[in-house]
Amino acid sequence: MTTVSEQRLATIFVEVADTLVGGFDLIEFMQMLADRVAGLVENATVGLLLADEQNRLQFMAASDETTSLLELLQLQWRDGPCLDAFRTAEPVVNADLSTASPRWPRFAPYATAAGFRSVHAFPLRLRNDVIGAMGVFGTGSAALDATDVQIVQALADVAAIGLLQERAIHHSEMLTEQLQGALNNRIIIEQAKGAVAQAHNISVDAAFELIRDHARRTHRRLSDVALRVLTDVTSLPDLTAD
Amino acid sequence: MELMQRTCVDAARALSASGVGVSLMTSDGAHGMAAASDPNTARIEELQFTFGEGPCIDAAAAGRPVLVPDLTDGAMRRWPMYTTAILDAGVRAVFAFPLQIGAARLGVLDVFRASSGAMSRPELGRALTLADQVVTTLLDGQERTTGVDELDEAFEHRAALFQAQGMVMVQLGISLAEALARIRAYAYATDRPLSEVAADILAHRIRLDTDHA
Numbered sequence: 524m525t526t527v528s529e530q531r532l533a534t535i536f537v538e539v540a541d542t543l544v545g546g547f548d549l550i551e552f553m554q555m556l557a558d559r560v561a562g563l564v565e566n567a568t569v570g571l572l573l574a575d576e577q578n579r580l581q582f583m584a585a586s587d588e589t590t591s592l593l594e595l596l597q598l599q600w601r602d603g604p605c606l607d608a609f610r611t612a613e614p615v616v617n618a619d620l621s622t623a624s625p626r627w628p629r630f631a632p633y634a635t636a637a638g639f640r641s642v643h644a645f646p647l648r649l650r651n652d653v654i655g656a657m658g659v660f661g662t663g664s665a666a667l668d669a670t671d672v673q674i675v676q677a678l679a680d681v682a683a684i685g686l687l688q689e690r691a692i693h694h695s696e697m698l699t700e701q702l703q704g705a706l707n708n709r710i711i712i713e714q715a716k717g718a719v720a721q722a723h724n725i726s727v728d729a730a731f732e733l734i735r736d737h738a739r740r741t742h743r744r745l746s747d748v749a750l751r752v753l754t755d756v757t758s759l760p761d762l763t764a765d
Numbered sequence: 766m767e768l769m770q771r772t773c774v775d776a777a778r779a780l781s782a783s784g785v786g787v788s789l790m791t792s793d794g795a796h797g798m799a800a801a802s803d804p805n806t807a808r809i810e811e812l813q814f815t816f817g818e819g820p821c822i823d824a825a826a827a828g829r830p831v832l833v834p835d836l837t838d839g840a841m842r843r844w845p846m847y848t849t850a851i852l853d854a855g856v857r858a859v860f861a862f863p864l865q866i867g868a869a870r871l872g873v874l875d876v877f878r879a880s881s882g883a884m885s886r887p888e889l890g891r892a893l894t895l896a897d898q899v900v901t902t903l904l905d906g907q908e909r910t911t912g913v914d915e916l917d918e919a920f921e922h923r924a925a926l927f928q929a930q931g932m933v934m935v936q937l938g939i940s941l942a943e944a945l946a947r948i949r950a951y952a953y954a955t956d957r958p959l960s961e962v963a964a965d966i967l968a969h970r971i972r973l974d975t976d977h978a
Contacts (some may be wrong), residue, residue, distance in 0.1 A: 576890040579920065593924050600920060696832035699889055704829030710867030713924050715942065717931030717967070727928050727967065753868040753941060754932065 527563055532674065535559045535620075539678055542685030548706035548744055549573075549686075550712075553584035554659075556682050560675060561586030566663040570596045573606050573647070573655035573702060580609060581706055588735075589728050591637045595630070596658060603630035604644035605656035607719065612653045614676055617642040617666045640664055645676050647683040654683055654698075708746035715749035719762065737762040767816065768902060776846035776876070776895045777802040780888055783879040787899055789865070789872040789940070799872065805854075809877060812850050819847040821873045824861035831861045834848030835881040857863065857881040862896040864903065867927060869942040871903050904946045905953075922960035923966045929963035933973055947973050 539556055557569040566639045571581040575735050582596045599605045604615040606629065620640055623631040634642060641661040647654050659667075667675070686698065712734070719730035738748045752762075769787055776785040784806025790796040796814065801807035813819035820831040820840075835838055836857055840848040851859065858878040864871040874896045876884075884892065926948075932943040950964045951973055965971040 576892070576893050577885060582924070594922075597924060598921050617802075665854060696834065700829050703893070704827065707828050707863070707867060710927050713927035714867045714869075714931035714934075715791060717928035717933075718935045719931075720928070721932040750868055753934070759969040763852060 529533070535563070536678065536681060539681050540754045549701050550584055550708055550746060551744055556587040556678070557584045560657065560659065560678060564659055564667070564675070565665060566661055568592060568660045570658045570660070571655065571697055572596055572599070572609070572658070574609065574653070574708060575702065576699065580605060582709065583655070583705065586732055592660070595634055595637055595660070598629055598633060602627045603631055604642050605658045607643035608646045609653055609656040612648050614646065614672060616672050617640045628670070629674070634660065638662055641666070643667055645679040647679050649680070649683045649687045652687060654687065711746055711753065712749045715752040718752055733762040735761070770802070772895070772899060772902070773800050773802040776874070776892070779891055779895070780876050780884070781878070782876045784809060784877045786875045786877070787872060788813070788821060788875070791871065798858070798901065806877060809851060809854050810875060811857060812847060812854070816844070816846040817848065818844045820844070821857050821861040821875050824863045825870060825873045828863055828865060830863065832861045834883040837881070841842050855879055860884055860892065862892055864896055866900060866945060867930070867941070869930070869945055871900060871942060874899055904942070904949055921965065925967055926959055926963040929966040930964055937973065
């Protein structure tokens with residue numbers, strides 16, 4: 524990943540720092556961050572978790588949203604690299620899953636069964652404030668070197684600073700409001716997956732792809748499309764049309 | 766609604782509030798105060814419906830909390846009539862938490878304080894937990910004792926549970942809130958964890974028929 528051009532990296536950093544746009548949406552932002560990091564690290568799937576007010580890590584976005592990855596991220600409220608990164612505020616890098624069972628008795632076997640071989644986790648932090656964690660799951664055995672770790676952690680830091688700093692200065696309630704709204708939007712997305720799966724007789728993963736593709740094609744937020752699906756049950760919108 | 770009133774009284778104590786109220790606002794437009802910690806708070810809770818504006822109405826519409834730690838700081842511009850009335854009633858801070866599970870929106874839990882100041886993080890956590898409990902009470906229509914283990918176990922499989930809710934909604938052609946209630950009722954009736962029932966629904970191993978209500 525250290526072969527990525529400086530120009531490309533600079534563009535990504537600017538994009539991740541830009542959290543003050545009008546109509547900012549936490550889920551869309553997290554989705555962008557997950558996609559960018561996945562584009563930097565070879566053969567990696569990236570997932571993002573944010574802590575709610577009860578200090579539970581909650582799934583926000585992933586570069587490849589499938590049921591198995593979602594479960595993998597969710598079960599880390601008990602043990603796992605993301606939980607470790609969140610609690611210690613330090614990254615967990617190059618953990619070998621084949622020997623990680625004693626450390627993460629629930630997470631490691633599940634991750635291995637899902638086809639992953641390596642895992643890294645980075646805290647989303649600003650000084651002593653840790654708001655979540657980023658998991659980077661690899662199917663290959665290639666390790667991240669020190670520079671890679673620095674770059675990914677720096678991206679996570681920039682994202683956390685953007686989310687925390689401005690909101691803390693101007694309106695400390697804003698992050699809670701946005702986070703809670705985003706957590707509920709995540710629920711709406713899951714509910715919509717089930718509704719679309721049932722209506723079209725397809726899997727929930729296939730249902731998500733329909734919803735996401737429709738959102739991209741029509742330049743709308745994932746959660747807006749999901750909400751429309753759920754409020755218009757009698758005539759489920761045709762997600763393959765514009 | 767006696768249970769709901771007791772919840773409001775407990776919540777007021779737990780959150781150092783001068784009063785706590787619960788209003789129901791469903792997506793079909795029905796709304797009204799459901800319970801309050803005391804008669805004075807009941808009057809205050811009604812103000813949002815009198816004026817048709819306020820943090821509570823905004824929280825319900827946006828599906829996220831609206832936290833106003835100081836009503837003298839900008840609230841007058843957002844909700845002029847409501848803010849005037851509620852300041853007159855001696856309230857200085859309002860914290861409105863939507864009662865919802867995804868797109869199933871049931872109402873709002875409102876926390877009023879006589880002095881301005883932000884809620885601490887532990888208080889926010891407590892308020893959100895209380896809001897979740899009120900949602901559960903509303904869905905079940907009665908008090909049930911839910912062990913911590915069951916909640917923890919459900920948390921891990923929560924995505925599957927939400928997916929099952931959407932699925933049942935379409936399958937039975939009912940509202941999302943009704944689908945939530947139906948799944949919970951089925952789990953209680955068959956004495957099985959919610960996560961197992963959700964997994965069975967997703968795998969089409971069970972189907973909640975309309976006559977199983």
